Amino acid sequence: MIQHTVTFRFAEDAQVDAFWTRVDELREIPGVQRFAVLRQVGSKNDFTHGLSMYFESDVEYAAYNDHPVHVAFVAEAWLPNVADFLELDYVVDDR
């Protein structure tokens, strides 16, 4: 199981309501589990929000990345509205 996360902040001229409407489309992409919209509340960075979702394996994660809904989201909603972001992907460390 892979947890895909991205933390981000909006651009000054972001169309925030339209952005969140497009975010909701991501929930429906096959393989996406436990999709969550988060607020980043820590004071030690400039990010304001986060998205988190889980995939069973790399296969589902790759299919999500390549899915037309995701590709269109990145081009039409993410890039025009997000000023800065960081993607972090986690697996439980079972040492």
Add this chain to the structure above:
Amino acid sequence: MIQHTVTFRFAEDAQVDAFWTRVDELREIPGVQRFAVLRQVGSKNDFTHGLSMYFESDVEYAAYNDHPVHVAFVAEAWLPNVADFLELDYVVDDR
């Protein structure tokens, strides 16, 4: 409920085994819930690991930060062994 996360990478001369032994002490601090050690597997950043834990509220989070075990961990295990890190704290966005 607040999720406190930190992603990080080790310094070149890190004493990794001793570091993880000290990490385990954090689990026992009062108020810490669902403590997890994570590997960061995404290729779009340089971090290699993460820690994640939940607190019921800011009260428990502040008590953790100020707890002697945490303060000693930061000074004796974190700072000498970690080359770079980013703390991100999340709450579910209930818009």
